[in-house]
Amino acid sequence: MSTVSDKTDSAPLEFWFEFASTYSYLAAMRIGELAARAGVALAWKPFLLGPIFQAQGWNDSPFNLYPVKGRYMWRDMERLCERQGIPFAKPALFPQRSILAARVALALEHEPQQGPDFIRAVYRANFAEGRNIGEQATVERALREAALDPAHWIARADTMKDALRAQNERAVQIGLFGAPSFVSNGEIFWGNDRLEDAIAWHAQGRRESR
């Protein structure tokens, strides 16, 4: 049916990310180029893991709650970033408060170029430049790096409180429990390790629906 085909054709691959998440950083730095190469359209979906972890009984990152796992994660990040040529410096503070950056990213969802530029700038600040993205000055700096007006977008962010809450509720409804996650027509892929699979799956689904 053409309606189904149209719907599937136009549905982008959803990239759900949390600015405080290490593996989301890896995915955020890679997904733009990989998706473009596969001809896959993206929807960048900022959300917050805090409320989702709290619902599981965690009041901190599992990488802090389980230090042995945390130690492994930092070493794994080092290895992966080195191999993929992605800059990395372990932040002094982890996880960082990401709510302002998430609201700005949500406000930017219809800016297909500068939105992702801002997102990557925030991630670099957190995981390569030793900045604290919980500080407004860092978010403003990232906006300037994306050639965006800080005053305008910080003000817009202030209007996105309900929208970000709704975005998080949708994440829970879909069945997301961690970040990064990729969603292709209801099919969930979790983790930077599934990025290539998610893109291939989405491209395949689009072809089959034609």
Next chain:
Amino acid sequence: MSTVSDKTDSAPLEFWFEFASTYSYLAAMRIGELAARAGVALAWKPFLLGPIFQAQGWNDSPFNLYPVKGRYMWRDMERLCERQGIPFAKPALFPQRSILAARVALALEHEPQQGPDFIRAVYRANFAEGRNIGEQATVERALREAALDPAHWIARADTMKDALRAQNERAVQIGLFGAPSFVSNGEIFWGNDRLEDAIAWHAQGRRESR
């Protein structure tokens, strides 16, 4: 120094697995061929996640404790097994009691062909054939599939209680927190998704030490 080189040359890649672990199944079915192709020697290391999870405050698999994550994991297993041509049927009981199978596998550690044959047979029983590996009859069946004498090896397993406990203590000392894990001269790789990386790392380290 030749002593260091000799030591590194002869050290195998350690494959730490838990018979109740879904992603260990995927790794167990793939590692033999991948390691052989890379010329990497393997040490198959059975251990138990139960005591390790208990130390983290979990009295069950995290996939049962966090049902949303569990749902995702089963779907992920389906997709991965289908793509890699590995048979899969979600077991009615999860996780299954793996202590007897682990003791037998430990007793078989110097059987480079039949040990892995037994291990793969146990995994197939758990994740493809709908059997319960907690039952001695299933373990005996896996021994027969590997052309091993069930009575002999079940009796040997009975003498491995302390050795398996020591194996688990070593896992904790190394810093393992999940399965499968791969250890190459102190470098840890966690998860079936890191199998190829671990083999490449081990092969590289061996070359550099020559």
